[in-house]
Amino acid sequence: GAVVSQHPSWVICKSGTSVKIECRSLDFQATTMFWYRQFPKQSLMLMATSNEGSKATYEQGVEKDKFLINHASLTLSTLTVTSAHPEDSSFYICSARVVMGLANEQFFGPGTRLTVL
Amino acid sequence: QKEVEQNSGPLSVPEGAIASLNCTYSDRGSQSFFWYRQYSGKSPELIMSIYSNGDKEDGRFTAQLNKASQYVSLLIRDSQPSDSATYLCAARVGRDDKIIFGKGTRLHILP
Numbered sequence: 001g002a003v004v005s006q007h008p009s010w011v012i013c014k015s016g017t018s019v020k021i022e023c024r025s026l027d028f029q030a031t032t033m034f035w036y037r038q039f040p041k042q043s044l045m046l047m048a049t050s051n052e053g054s055k056a057t058y059e060q061g062v063e064k065d066k067f068l069i070n071h072a073s074l075t076l077s078t079l080t081v082t083s084a085h086p087e088d089s090s091f092y093i094c095s096a097r098v099v100m101g102l103a104n105e106q107f108f109g110p111g112t113r114l115t116v117l
Numbered sequence: 118q119k120e121v122e123q124n125s126g127p128l129s130v131p132e133g134a135i136a137s138l139n140c141t142y143s144d145r146g147s148q149s150f151f152w153y154r155q156y157s158g159k160s161p162e163l164i165m166s167i168y169s170n171g172d173k174e175d176g177r178f179t180a181q182l183n184k185a186s187q188y189v190s191l192l193i194r195d196s197q198p199s200d201s202a203t204y205l206c207a208a209r210v211g212r213d214d215k216i217i218f219g220k221g222t223r224l225h226i227l228p
Contacts, residue, residue, distance in 0.1 A: 111160040
């Protein structure tokens with residue numbers, strides 16, 4: 001499958017600081033990327049859809065001013081968690097959409113574990 | 118509200134047996150379905166995608182789709198201890214390519 005990378009793989013920060021997470025498609029161009037969040041023993045929850053060159057579409061209940069998404073190129077999307085608080089501690093995972101013929105699939109990055117102290 | 122439902126398990130299966138995982142979905146308009154495997158602390162890995170009614174086989178995995186019953190399943194033949202993981206069923210909904218996930222079924226293969 002297609003390769004998606006994320007950086008950093010884990011980060012610990014103090015409450016009130018901002019954290020940027022990068023998501024890259026390594027061997028393909030991704031016009032659409034998705035950001036998910038997963039709390040322990042819970043399923044993946046879609047936060048937002050990131051489209052290259054346009055504003056992200058946020059899911060209901062996700063604060064767009066707190067979770068800033070930038071998809072400036074066909075291989076890079078970033079998620080910035082602004083003024084992070086302990087309740088933002090979670091596993092953040094991006095995915096990229098790959099369309100090949102009739103197949104339309106999503107491949108996930110390895111995830112970023114954020115811990116806010 | 119569009120949902121994907123799965124039994125959370127755990128489902129325990131002896132090594133070498135067939136593991137059967139099931140999923141139902143609420144959106145009749147969904148056309149694309151996926152099974153992902155997720156190991157603890159890792160991100161999901163796509164195992165199978167299925168778009169048409171019937172069976173789709175890939176190695177030891179067989180996905181089955183029944184759109185009339187809004188039912189998707191995954192069979193794992195010759196189960197191995199390395200198959201122990203959480204299996205997430207997912208469906209694409211709406212026109213904007215969003216994929217929604219079930220809560221996952223924990224599978225435990227007994228050596």
